[in-house]
Amino acid sequence: MEFKIRAEEIRNELVRKVEELSGQNVFACYQCGKCSSGCPSVPYMELLPNQVLRLLQFGKVERILQSNTHWICASCFVCTTRCPKDIDIAAIMEALRQLDLRKNRDYLKIPEIDGEEMAKFPPIALVSAFRKLTA
Ligand code: SF4
Ligand code: SF4
Numbered sequence: 001m002e003f004k005i006r007a008e009e010i011r012n013e014l015v016r017k018v019e020e021l022s023g024q025n026v027f028a029c030y031q032c033g034k035c036s037s038g039c040p041s042v043p044y045m046e047l048l049p050n051q052v053l054r055l056l057q058f059g060k061v062e063r064i065l066q067s068n069t070h071w072i073c074a075s076c077f078v079c080t081t082r083c084p085k086d087i088d089i090a091a092i093m094e095a096l097r098q099l100d101l102r103k104n105r106d107y108l109k110i111p112e113i114d115g116e117e118m119a120k121f122p123p124i125a126l127v128s129a130f131r132k133l134t135a
Contacts, residue, residue: 014061014099021095028085029053035079035089045069049079049089056092061099070096071107071133101135108133 011019011027019026029050036048046067047055055064064070070093079089100107108129118126 010057010059012059012061015056015059017099018056018061018092018095021098022088022091024087024089024092026053026056026087026092028087029057029083030085032084034082034084035087038078038082040076040078041072041074044072049073049093052092052096053087053089061096064096065100068107069093070100073097075132097132104135106134110134 015026018024031050031054033048033050035053036042036050039045039049042048047064047069049069052064052069055061073090073093075090075094077090080087080091083089097107110130
């Protein structure tokens with residue numbers, strides 16, 4: 001009984017929002033690390049995918065949002081296919097991006113991109129980046 005009360009306190013409003021947006025139960029994760037060991041973006045992430053899940057279990061959503069992890073995530077779904085608990089980690093990363101984007105927090109600052117640099121990228125890459133990384 002005491003454990004149930006504590007769990008509900010930890011599953012705070014932001015954690016519930018992530019679960020609602022992603023359709024996932026973050027407390028199903030048992031920290032096996034298979035998501036992180038298969039993720040191709042890990043070298044560039046400040047937090048590993050399994051660490052994101054662990055912080056969610058502690059209610060530390062703002063700590064996750066301070067990191068670059070949910071932005072660096074390439075939505076490749078490798079983590080999702082590897083999770084033995086059938087957690088869609090890619091959907092959780094998308095939910096975290098949504099939390100930021102709904103506050104108009106852009107990851108990509110378009111006015112700061114050098115025009116000559118921008119001209120080197122394929123238009124489809126730019127359109128994808130603008131759609132994913134800006135509000
Ligand atoms: S693979 Fe699934 S259960 Fe394992 S650490 Fe990642 S999210 Fe948790
Ligand atoms: S969907 Fe994101 S977190 Fe999952 S393996 Fe791909 S890059 Fe890593």
